[in-house]
Amino acid sequence: MDLLSPHPGLILWTIITFVVVLVVLKAKVWGPLLAALDERERSIRDALESADRARAEALAQQADHEKRLVEAESQARQIVSDARAAAEKVGQQVMAAAKEEAERTAQRGRESIQAEKRAALVELRREVADMAIGAAGAILNAELDAERNRKLADDFIADLPGARN
């Protein structure tokens, strides 16, 4: 056997061996393995894509939440300021009403004082008249009859200054 002369038997054996190995490995190893590799790559790609999607969704949700939070804050601030304004208004109304009530009460007081004063004056006048009549009667008991005296006293009182009030 020479180093450089091809040997047909060995060439045939090599081809037969190679084909047998190819057939066995293709059926038992390469086919399932290459399919499994493709399947794994597909599943990794899917997983990455779904992770990306989930992250985008989470970001969107976070942004949404932040927006809502800001909205809620501004709403709360609005509500507080509204409430404060309303309370102030109510307070002012209450103050105004109270002032008015006080005013009215004072007015009423003044009016009742006035009326009391007038009634007291009328009473006083009558008392005075009666006293005058009594005094005059005691003085002039015998000569003057009661009718004439009353008229005299009335005239006298009517002539008093401020009697009409």
Place this chain on the structure above:
Amino acid sequence: MAADADGQVDVVGHILDHHSLEVPFINAQHVFDGHIELPQFEVFGIDMSITRHVVMMWVASALLIVTMISAFRRPGPVPTGLRNFLETIIVFLRDEVIIPIMGESGRTYMPFLLTTFFFILYCNMLGLIPYTATATGNISVTAALALISFAVTQGAGIANNGFFGHWKNLVPSGLPAPLLIIMIPIEIIGMLAKPFALCIRLFANMIAGHIAILVFLGLIIMLKSYFVAPASVVLAAALYLLEIFIGFVQAFIFTVLTALFVSMAAHPDH
């Protein structure tokens, strides 16, 4: 290693094919130099003897099939151990070599190209174990592998471009008629030179390292001196490591070039 009493070392004899296997410890007279005779027979006038290289090829094939099947037996999604290692090589070949060269159609040729790579790799590596032989260091074996590569290349061209289209693609289209007289022989030679180069490259690379290792070790015997031994052993060990690397590289080159030739035949326009 065959070394006779005169200190002659039969370097080439170690590389050549034989009708016997070297086996140690089979008889008391030749403890490290026993032989098992292998059957010799002819089929239809062709010498189909089971030679040492045929046996080595079968051993490599058996190892290849056993390792692959045991590594990929469990199909779970997470690779571990040997399967992880082999998958790394396979995915590298697919994604970094075959698909960039051949495009998506490379997936069809993946089983063939992977078998080519691992078959050559196992034959190369098996030859590095003492008492074995390197089947890929035999020109008949590499010629057969080159013939297979050539057949697949032509088959891919015919399958993609039709029988006549494939042969028309041998020469670039649009050449003036007189040039064809020169171009057709050149292209035919080029077509045949590719598998020839594949055959010689693998064969020469595989025997070169073995011869160099044998020569370094043989120097000890030829010079009959112990003082040569340290240098010889160190150099032989270094060459041995280089041989491991070359075993991978040559399997890879053979596979890549086959992929390239198949792709060129299938898609001649680029």
